[in-house]
Amino acid sequence: MSDTIAHAPLRWPVNGQSLPPKIEQDVKDYLARSPMPPEREREFRERVREIYERILYSPEEPVGVVTAQSLSEPATQMTMRTYHFAGTAGIQVTLGLPRMLEIFDARKDPRTPTMKVYIKKEYQTLDHVKRIAENIKDIRAKDVISSVLIDMTDVLVKCRLNLPKLQSLEVDPERLSKLLKIRNTAVTVEGDALMVRPKKKDITVLHKLKYTVLESHVKGIKDISQVVVSKEDGEWVINTLGSNLKKVFELEGVDYTRTRSNNIFEVYDVLGIEAGREAIVRETAFTMDEQGLVIDVRYILLLADTMCVEGGIKPIGRYGISGQKASPLVRASFEETKKHITAAAVKGERDPFVGTVENIMVNQVAPIGTGAYELVGRIPGKK
Amino acid sequence: MKDKADIYFNGKRIGEAAQPDLYVANVRKKRRMGLLSIQLNAVYYPEFREVRISTDAGRVRRPLIIVENGKSRLTEAVRAKVDAGQADWSFLVAHGIVEYLDAEEEENALVALREDQIGKDHTHVEIDPISLLGLSAGLIPYPEYNRGDRINYGAKMVGQSIGVPTGNYLLRTDTKFNALAYPQVPLVETKTSKVLSEFPEGQNIVIAVGCYDGYNMEDAVILNKSSIQRGLARSFYFRTYETLKKRYWGGQEDAIQIPEPGIKGFRGEDAYKDLDADGIINPMSFVTSDSVLVGKISPLRFLTTEEFASDIENKRETSVTIKHGERGLVDTIFISETTDADQLFKIRIRDARQPELGDKFASRHGQKGVVGLLVNQEDMPFTGRGVVPDIIFNPHAIPSRMTIGQLLEIIAAKTGALNGETVDASAFDHMKDEDIRKLLKRLGFRDDGKEVLYDGRTGKAFTVRIYVGISFYMKLDHMVTDKIHARSRGPVTLLTKQPTEGRAKRGGLRIGEMEQQCLIGHGAALTLKERFDSDKAFMPVCTKCGMIATHDVAKNRTFCSICKESSIQWVETSYAFKLTLDEIKSMGVYPNVQVEEL
Numbered sequence: 013m014s015d016t017i018a019h020a021p022l023r024w025p026v027n028g029q030s031l032p033p034k035i036e037q038d039v040k041d042y043l044a045r046s047p048m049p050p051e052r053e054r055e056f057r058e059r060v061r062e063i064y065e066r067i068l069y070s071p072e073e074p075v076g077v078v079t080a081q082s083l084s085e086p087a088t089q090m091t092m093r094t095y096h097f098a099g100t101a102g103i104q105v106t107l108g109l110p111r112m113l114e115i116f117d118a119r120k121d122p123r124t125p126t127m128k129v130y131i132k133k134e135y136q137t138l139d140h141v142k143r144i145a146e147n148i149k150d151i152r153a154k155d156v157i158s159s160v161l162i163d164m165t166d167v168l169v170k171c172r173l174n175l176p177k178l179q180s181l182e183v184d185p186e187r188l189s190k191l192l193k194i195r196n197t198a199v200t201v202e203g204d205a206l207m208v209r210p211k212k213k214d215i216t217v218l219h220k221l222k223y224t225v226l227e228s229h230v231k232g233i234k235d236i237s238q239v240v241v242s243k244e245d246g247e248w249v250i251n252t253l254g255s256n257l258k259k260v261f262e263l264e265g266v267d268y269t270r271t272r273s274n275n276i277f278e279v280y281d282v283l284g285i286e287a288g289r290e291a292i293v294r295e296t297a298f299t300m301d302e303q304g305l306v307i308d309v310r311y312i313l314l315l316a317d318t319m320c321v322e323g324g325i326k327p328i329g330r331y332g333i334s335g336q337k338a339s340p341l342v343r344a345s346f347e348e349t350k351k352h353i354t355a356a357a358v359k360g361e362r363d364p365f366v367g368t369v370e371n372i373m374v375n376q377v378a379p380i381g382t383g384a385y386e387l388v389g390r391i392p393g394k395k
Numbered sequence: 396m397k398d399k400a401d402i403y404f405n406g407k408r409i410g411e412a413a414q415p416d417l418y419v420a421n422v423r424k425k426r427r428m429g430l431l432s433i434q435l436n437a438v439y440y441p442e443f444r445e446v447r448i449s450t451d452a453g454r455v456r457r458p459l460i461i462v463e464n465g466k467s468r469l470t471e472a473v474r475a476k477v478d479a480g481q482a483d484w485s486f487l488v489a490h491g492i493v494e495y496l497d498a499e500e501e502e503n504a505l506v507a508l509r510e511d512q513i514g515k516d517h518t519h520v521e522i523d524p525i526s527l528l529g530l531s532a533g534l535i536p537y538p539e540y541n542r543g544d545r546i547n548y549g550a551k552m553v554g555q556s557i558g559v560p561t562g563n564y565l566l567r568t569d570t571k572f573n574a575l576a577y578p579q580v581p582l583v584e585t586k587t588s589k590v591l592s593e594f595p596e597g598q599n600i601v602i603a604v605g606c607y608d609g610y611n612m613e614d615a616v617i618l619n620k621s622s623i624q625r626g627l628a629r630s631f632y633f634r635t636y637e638t639l640k641k642r643y644w645g646g647q648e649d650a651i652q653i654p655e656p657g658i659k660g661f662r663g664e665d666a667y668k669d670l671d672a673d674g675i676i677n678p679m680s681f682v683t684s685d686s687v688l689v690g691k692i693s694p695l696r697f698l699t700t701e702e703f704a705s706d707i708e709n710k711r712e713t714s715v716t717i718k719h720g721e722r723g724l725v726d727t728i729f730i731s732e733t734t735d736a737d738q739l740f741k742i743r744i745r746d747a748r749q750p751e752l753g754d755k756f757a758s759r760h761g762q763k764g765v766v767g768l769l770v771n772q773e774d775m776p777f778t779g780r781g782v783v784p785d786i787i788f789n790p791h792a793i794p795s796r797m798t799i800g801q802l803l804e805i806i807a808a809k810t811g812a813l814n815g816e817t818v819d820a821s822a823f824d825h826m827k828d829e830d831i832r833k834l835l836k837r838l839g840f841r842d843d844g845k846e847v848l849y850d851g852r853t854g855k856a857f858t859v860r861i862y863v864g865i866s867f868y869m870k871l872d873h874m875v876t877d878k879i880h881a882r883s884r885g886p887v888t889l890l891t892k893q894p895t896e897g898r899a900k901r902g903g904l905r906i907g908e909m910e911q912q913c914l915i916g917h918g919a920a921l922t923l924k925e926r927f928d929s930d931k932a933f934m935p936v937c938t939k940c941g942m943i944a945t946h947d948v949a950k951n952r953t954f955c956s957i958c959k960e961s962s963i964q965w966v967e968t969s970y971a972f973k974l975t976l977d978e979i980k981s982m983g984v985y986p987n988v989q990v991e992e993l
């Protein structure tokens with residue numbers, strides 16, 4: 013530990029190195045806007061550097077705790093107001109504390125997955141966009157059926173089709189019978205009547221079959237229950253409730269370079285861990301921003317990095333970061349004490365006492381801040 | 396949809412009704428005729444097609460006057476009877492003029508606020524608009540001028556006020572109660588407060604809405620020290636201690652006497668010097684923390700044959716002492732007997748409480764504050780007529796909370812004080828605010844209630860006019876003397892060797908999880924360690940097996956009881972960690988502590 017610290021630069025701009033590019037650019041922009049004599053300019057640059065150096069974190073400063081506090085304190089201010097109409101789209105999204113929990117617990121199935129589908133330039137006409145939207149929306153049989161009847165004598169479920177609706181969806185009744193994939197049944201169409209016969213002549217299954225028929229998938233992408241086309245920043249976009257990036261990317265006309273989902277796990281699955289990390293940052297920032305809470309992005313970045321370092325998305329909490337810490341004592345102090353102690357005993361684990369929490373537990377100086385160094389004095393002339 | 400409505404009786408289904416509204420109407424009619432209990436309530440929920448009839452206990456019910464065909468059943472004829480004293484409340488209830496509704500039956504009722512507002516659909520009319528409010532909320536003047544939540548807070552604080560608890564409190568032996576020294580009936584009354592005029596809960600004091608060097612920021616108030624010396628908000632705190640002279644199995648009994656030296660738990664001669672020869676303290680003695688009130692010795696619980704031999708060693712001291720942190724004068728001593736014929740001693744302590752920095756005060760409008768400064772009268776601002784306020788209240792407390800009722804109360808009380816009469820401010824039924832202002836103008840004051848004030852320290856007039864009037868203020872049962880607490884050293888708990896918790900146990904102030912994180916966040920590792928040194932302990936650890944070794948103080952020898960011959964290393968940890976190790980061992984897990992020298 014001491015080796016790495018001793019050789020690491022204590023201040024970022026060392027040996028005449030300049031300030032970070034972003035700040036350098038800001039200084040240049042400012043000077044361009046309000047020029048000043050060279051003497052003043054040098055003074056100004058000196059001052060900027062001074063402030064920058066003051067703002068830098070000191071070595072061994074516990075950024076983790078500061079991050080936790082900086083994120084948690086505003087989170088306590090979050091109102092219990094859960095739902096809100098996000099944006100112009102009019103799609104309800106989970107927000108506030110429940111959404112924060114979803115993100116940090118890395119839930120695989122968020123309550124309201126949504127997508128924002130961008131459309132390529134060549135397809136930017138309302139007709140095109142609408143057609144794409146129609147291909148996205150999940151159409152179930154119940155959307156094209158006007159009435160259902162259970163025929164006990166012939167043992168079948170008889171449905172009356174809404175032909176104009178079918179036509180508008182560009183599905184002809186013949187194709188519909190092939191689109192409906194219902195197990196152990198035969199589907200036939202006569203005029204506007206759709207007949208579903210169970211292969212075994214058993215009237216007891218009919219009632220259940222009725223609902224299976226109504227809920228069966230016809231067209232579009234499964235589980236995308238709402239599609240709203242709107243114009244945002246001068247271009248047509250499609251907002252959806254329900255998310256399936258993979259299928260949407262396959263559609264013609266979809267700009268897959270910008271289309272995004274708020275389902276973090278899905279983003280990670282489809283686009284990889286970097287995109288997943290980006291999604292965590294974006295979603296957290298959005299949730300905080302929506303509640304009017306301001307925090308520095310770097311805290312979110314640190315948190316997202318912690319969740320993603322190992323290449324997958326790890327939740328914070330019992331089964332994630334807190335539950336996988338190296339020290340068995342720290343794990344035991346968090347939750348499920350008995351479980352962790354027994355497990356550690358069975359494995360014969362050794363706690364090296366290098367972290368903060370375990371050292372506080374035994375009332376030793378924690379290796380953080382002022383406690384990170386041990387001074388060994390060497391008196392000249394003595395060994 | 397069900398074609399018949401279900402009928403539930405106290406939650407149990409008992410039948411169905413084809414015409415539920417008629418059915419419910421019939422039930423109510425019979426109740427009003429006295430054929431059914433007046434405690435029965437019936438409701439019909441059309442949306443569920445359910446009739447619910449309740450007769451069970453615990454329903455909150457309130458009385459309303461019955462309205463029929465747009466006419467109140469409390470007719471002129473009935474009124475005349477009431478006025479003549481021929482009809483009382485039970486007459487009205489028995490004759491179907493007034494009935495009690497529970498929360499459910501209220502769902503079917505349309506209640507008019509006043510008799511002149513009765514329309515064709517109304518089923519009831521309020522007895523008086525103020526009966527909308529409960530007892531505490533009914534004490535608030537001009538409630539309809541305040542925001543609803545302030546009424547709630549106000550009602551809650553009325554409940555915490557120090558006033559006249561009962562008419563006979565000097566004869567009572569409640570464990571603990573407060574009484575106001577000079578209670579006053581509010582100048583701005585309500586119908587409820589008129590009923591409770593024998594039990595007022597505060598005093599009418601002169602209030603100025605302004606600042607005084609910022610000592611009333613964040614809801615604090617500034618009090619006139621001279622007013623306090625004249626008895627403003629002075630109260631008494633009573634506490635009764637009691638003990639029994641018990642008799643035990645085997646003919647032994649407690650003794651009430653001054654304990655002799657040598658008894659287990661003897662407190663030293665000095666502790667008993669206030670006791671009279673009979674072992675009971677004298678009235679009017681001043682007592683403080685841990686003073687003995689009644690000297691008592693009890694026999695030890697479990698006696699063995701040998702212990703019977705010596706008499707004095709079989710006794711322990713069980714005197715009654717003042718609670719830690721309390722003090723006062725011995726007010727009254729009651730000696731009586733229980734039904735088991737044991738002698739019963741009750742000693743009531745009285746402590747006079749002058750308002751001091753940190754005591755809590757509140758008006759009746761949910762405006763509470765803590766005393767921030769006591770100012771001598773000569774330094775307080777004064778009006779042109781020489782009136783000096785008793786309290787200076789911060790104007791910032793008004794706009795965000797919108798307690799306009801309080802502002803009205805202040806000028807209404809001002810007119811009341813000048814006229815020498817009380818002002819009625821009952822909910823929805825009082826003098827209009829313009830009229831109050833007109834009255835104030837007629838009395839020779841500005842109609843906005845503002846006056847020119849002069850700074851008592853400089854004699855200069857303030858450049859702004861200041862809102863001055865009279866307000867009814869309550870002293871709340873949250874006084875610093877009951878709460879102030881500090882500790883440098885003191886008792887620790889047996890199990891963890893950590894400091895005790897709470898003022899009564901002379902406890903420490905906990906550095907909790909969040910405070911700990913705060914110190915970590917600042918990188919103050921050594922400060923943090925020092926803070927957690929309260930249960931610092933040194934434990935000998937066997938370097939061979941890693942178990943806690945034994946230290947024999949008598950022989951000054953440290954050894955491992957497992958390894959016998961091995962080197963021992965002393966380690967500094969928190970005692971809590973040593974305890975954790977013991978607990979881990981109790982799980983059957985072997986915690987091997989590996990120590991190395993730095």
Ligand SMILES: [Zn+2]
Binds near residue numbers: 956959961
């Ligand atoms: Zn050993």
